[in-house]
Amino acid sequence: MEILTRHYGILEKRILSSLAASNLRHRTKDSTGLWLGPLIGTSTLMTFLKEDSSYSEICLLTGIAGGGLIISCICLYIRLMMKNVAAKDFHVVYFVPAIILSTLFLLVGNKGLLVSVTWGIVVGSFSTWGVIQLISSCPNCFTLGEATAVTHSLVLFLVSAFTNLPLRYHLPPIHDNDIITAILQVIILYVILICCLCVNLPKLRQLPQFFLLMIGMLFTIVIPALYIILDQNPFFWVLSFAFSTYITIFLLLYWAVCLLFALFAVKYQISQKSKATTSNRKIFHVLVVMVYIPGLISQPTFLYLASGTVLVLFSIIELHFGCPLKAWVYYL
Structure with missing residues (x-):
C-alpha cells in the first residue's frame, strides 16, 4: 500500500507540474483527484457486464463507450506525465482511444464504418482533449479528476441520447423508465443547446431574450419532438405520473x-x-x-x-x- 501511495503522489506531482507549465489553473494546489477520472467509464462498463444475454443495443453501445472512457483516461494521464509538452495541444496519444473505439463500434457494436469512425473520433477526442479544454475554459473550478468525470458524463450522455432517441422513434417506449429517459434526454439536450447559444451570444442571457429563447425553443422543438417520440402529450403524462x-x-x-x-x-x-x-x-x-x-x-x-x-x-x-x-x- 505504501508503494502505491508513493507512486500515486509522484504521478500527482508530475501532472500538477504539467498543468502549471501549460497555465492551466487547477482548483486545488496539492491534489488532482485522479481516482475520479476512470469512475464513469468503470461504472458504465461494470453495469454492462452485469447485464444478462438479452442486453439491448443501447446498453451494448454505452458499455463499449464506457470501456473507451477508461482507455481515454489512461491516455490523458500518460499525456500529462510527459515533460516539456503543451497540455492544451492535441497529441497523437489521443488517437489511441479513437482507434480502439472505432474498431469496437464496428466489430462488436455492428455499426457501419462511417458511424463507427465518427463515434470513435468524437468519444475519443472529447474524453481526452476535451478535459483539458474544460479546465482551460473554467479556471480554478475543477480538479483534473472532477473535470474528467464531468466530461466523461457528458460524452456518455450524448452517446446514450443519440442512440436511444432514434430507436424510440421507431419503437415507442412502453415502460415508465423508457418514457422518463426519453423525456429527460430531450430536455437535457435542449438545455445544452441553450447553454451553447448563450455562451456564443452573451446578449441572449439578458432577461427578455433569455425567456423568449427558452419558451420559443420549448414550444417549437422540445414539445413536438417529445410528442413524436412518445406519441402522447409529455406534460400530461408527467402530471398523471406524478x-x-x-x-x-x-x-x-x-x-x-x-x-x-x-x-x-x-x-x-x-x-x-x-x-x-x-x-x-x-x-x-x-x-x-x-x-x-x-x-x-x-x-x-x-x-x-x-x-x-x-x-x-x-x-x-x-x-x-x-x-x-x-x-x-x-x-x-
Missing part, C-alpha cells in the same frame, strides 16, 4: 418541506455574513440523504424523474443567475 399514487404525492410534499428547510438554512447562513464551517455543510449532506433514501426505497422511478428535473432547473438558473448563485456558494 399524481398517480398517494406515495408520489407524499414524496412531493416531503421534498417541498426539505426544500423549505434548505432555503431557510441558506438564508440564515447568509444573514450571519460569515463563511460556513465544515459542520454547517454537513447539514446539507444529511439533507441530501434524507431526500434520496425515501425515494430509493418507495419510488426509484419517480426519484429518477425528479432528479433529472432538478438538474435541468438548476442548470437554467445557474445559466441566467450565475452571479447570485456564486455568492451563495461562497457563503456555503
Whole structure:
C-alpha cells in the first residue's frame, strides 16, 4: 500500500507540474483527484457486464463507450506525465482511444464504418482533449479528476441520447423508465443547446431574450419532438405520473418541506455574513440523504424523474443567475 501511495503522489506531482507549465489553473494546489477520472467509464462498463444475454443495443453501445472512457483516461494521464509538452495541444496519444473505439463500434457494436469512425473520433477526442479544454475554459473550478468525470458524463450522455432517441422513434417506449429517459434526454439536450447559444451570444442571457429563447425553443422543438417520440402529450403524462399514487404525492410534499428547510438554512447562513464551517455543510449532506433514501426505497422511478428535473432547473438558473448563485456558494 505504501508503494502505491508513493507512486500515486509522484504521478500527482508530475501532472500538477504539467498543468502549471501549460497555465492551466487547477482548483486545488496539492491534489488532482485522479481516482475520479476512470469512475464513469468503470461504472458504465461494470453495469454492462452485469447485464444478462438479452442486453439491448443501447446498453451494448454505452458499455463499449464506457470501456473507451477508461482507455481515454489512461491516455490523458500518460499525456500529462510527459515533460516539456503543451497540455492544451492535441497529441497523437489521443488517437489511441479513437482507434480502439472505432474498431469496437464496428466489430462488436455492428455499426457501419462511417458511424463507427465518427463515434470513435468524437468519444475519443472529447474524453481526452476535451478535459483539458474544460479546465482551460473554467479556471480554478475543477480538479483534473472532477473535470474528467464531468466530461466523461457528458460524452456518455450524448452517446446514450443519440442512440436511444432514434430507436424510440421507431419503437415507442412502453415502460415508465423508457418514457422518463426519453423525456429527460430531450430536455437535457435542449438545455445544452441553450447553454451553447448563450455562451456564443452573451446578449441572449439578458432577461427578455433569455425567456423568449427558452419558451420559443420549448414550444417549437422540445414539445413536438417529445410528442413524436412518445406519441402522447409529455406534460400530461408527467402530471398523471406524478399524481398517480398517494406515495408520489407524499414524496412531493416531503421534498417541498426539505426544500423549505434548505432555503431557510441558506438564508440564515447568509444573514450571519460569515463563511460556513465544515459542520454547517454537513447539514446539507444529511439533507441530501434524507431526500434520496425515501425515494430509493418507495419510488426509484419517480426519484429518477425528479432528479433529472432538478438538474435541468438548476442548470437554467445557474445559466441566467450565475452571479447570485456564486455568492451563495461562497457563503456555503
